[in-house]
Amino acid sequence: MPTPAALEVTDLVKTYGSRRAVDGLDLTAHHGRLTAVLGPNGAGKTSTIECCEGLRTPDGGTVRVLGLAPDDQRLRSRVGVMLQDGGLPTAARAGDVLTHVAAMYARPRDVHELRDRLGLDAFARTTVRRLSGGQRQRLALACALVGDPELVFLDEPGAGLDPQARAAVWALVRELRDRGVAVVLTTHQMDEAQALADDVVVVDHGRVVARGSVGELLTGARHTTTRLRTREPAPLEAVRGALRPGLEVRAEPDGVLTLTGDLTPQDVHRLTGALAQEGVLVADLTVGVRTLQDVFLELTGTELR
Ligand SMILES: Nc1ncnc2c1ncn2[C@@H]1O[C@H](COP(=O)(O)OP(=O)(O)OP(=O)(O)O)[C@@H](O)[C@H]1O
Numbered sequence: 001m002p003t004p005a006a007l008e009v010t011d012l013v014k015t016y017g018s019r020r021a022v023d024g025l026d027l028t029a030h031h032g033r034l035t036a037v038l039g040p041n042g043a044g045k046t047s048t049i050e051c052c053e054g055l056r057t058p059d060g061g062t063v064r065v066l067g068l069a070p071d072d073q074r075l076r077s078r079v080g081v082m083l084q085d086g087g088l089p090t091a092a093r094a095g096d097v098l099t100h101v102a103a104m105y106a107r108p109r110d111v112h113e114l115r116d117r118l119g120l121d122a123f124a125r126t127t128v129r130r131l132s133g134g135q136r137q138r139l140a141l142a143c144a145l146v147g148d149p150e151l152v153f154l155d156e157p158g159a160g161l162d163p164q165a166r167a168a169v170w171a172l173v174r175e176l177r178d179r180g181v182a183v184v185l186t187t188h189q190m191d192e193a194q195a196l197a198d199d200v201v202v203v204d205h206g207r208v209v210a211r212g213s214v215g216e217l218l219t220g221a222r223h224t225t226t227r228l229r230t231r232e233p234a235p236l237e238a239v240r241g242a243l244r245p246g247l248e249v250r251a252e253p254d255g256v257l258t259l260t261g262d263l264t265p266q267d268v269h270r271l272t273g274a275l276a277q278e279g280v281l282v283a284d285l286t287v288g289v290r291t292l293q294d295v296f297l298e299l300t301g302t303e304l305r
C-alpha cells in the first residue's frame with residue numbers, strides 16, 4: 001500500500017473580498033520529498049501555505065496535514081513553519097528565541113548544532129529587531145526546524161540570503177528530505193527550485209499551471225532556448241532580421257539575448273553572419289539550454305505582477 005501523503009490539498013479556494021487569491025488549487029506533498037511551490041508575486045503561494053498551516057481559513061476545498069485538519073492541536077509538535085514575514089518577537093535576543101521555541105517541544109533538535117549550522121552564534125545576543133533580513137531568515141528557519149518536525153513549510157527560505165547562508169540552508173533542507181521529512185517550500189527563485197525540488201508545482205493566479213519533477217517540466221518545455229552574448233551590444237534588429245519568423249528574440253537585462261525556438265545550423269550561420277556584418281564579435285553562444293526559468297516564463301508570461 002502506498003504511504004499516505006504528508007499533505008493533501010484539494011480544490012482549495014481562498015478569497016479576500018471579491019479577489020480569489022487561490023482558485024481551486026490541488027497540492028500533494030510526500031515524506032522524503034521536497035515539493036516546491038513556484039509562482040510569480042501574488043500567485044497565491046503564501047495564501048495556500050498559510051491555509052495548510054492553519055493560519056488562514058479556506059473558503060473552499062479540503063486540506064489534510066498528516067491526515068488531520070490544519071488547525072488540529074496535535075499538529076503543533078509535528079509540523080514546522082517558517083513564515084514569509086518572520087513572525088518572530090522583535091524585542092527578544094535571537095539566541096533566546098531559539099532556546100524558548102526548543103523548550104516547547106518534547107524532543108527538540110540539538111540547539112547548538114542548529115546554531116552552528118546556520119551561523120546563529122554570531123548574532124545570538126542581538127535582539128530580533130536589530131537583525132539583518134538574512135539573519136532573521138536564518139533564525140526563522142532554525143525555529144521551524146528545532147522541533148524536529150515530520151513536515152515543514154518554508155515560505156521563501158532562500159530570500160535575502162548571501163551565497164554562504166544559502167548553501168547552508170540548502171544543505172540543511174536536503175538533509176531533512178533525506179531523513180524522510182516532507183518539505184514544502186515556496187520560491188520564485190528558479191535556481192533554488194531547480195537545485196532542490198523533487199516535485200514542482202507552478203502556480204499562477206491561484207491555480208496550478210504545471211506540475212511534475214524538474215526533469216519532466218524541462219522536457220515539457222515548448223522550445224529550446226539559445227543564449228547569445230556579444231562583446232559589443234548586439235543590434236537587436238539585425239538579429240531579428242537574420243532569423244526565421246517563429247524564432248523569438250528577447251534581450252535580457254544583463255545584455256544576453258535569448259532566442260526561443262528550435263534553432264537549425266542554418267539559423268546559427270545566418271545569425272553569426274549578420275553580426276559579423278555589423279562588426280559585432282560573438283563572445284558566447286550556447287544552444288539548446290533549457291532552464292526552469294524558461295519554462296516558468298513560458299507558463300506565466302513576462303508581464304510584471
Ligand atoms: N490579507 C490579505 N488581504 C487581502 N488580499 C490579500 C491578503 N493576503 C494576500 N492578498 C492578495 O492575494 C494574492 C495572493 O497573495 P499571496 O501572498 O498568497 O501571494 P504569493 O504568491 O505568496 O506572492 P509573493 O511571491 O509576493 O510572496 C495577492 O494578490 C495579494 O495581494
Ligand SMILES: [Mg+2]
Pocket residue numbers: 045046047084155
Ligand atoms: Mg508569498
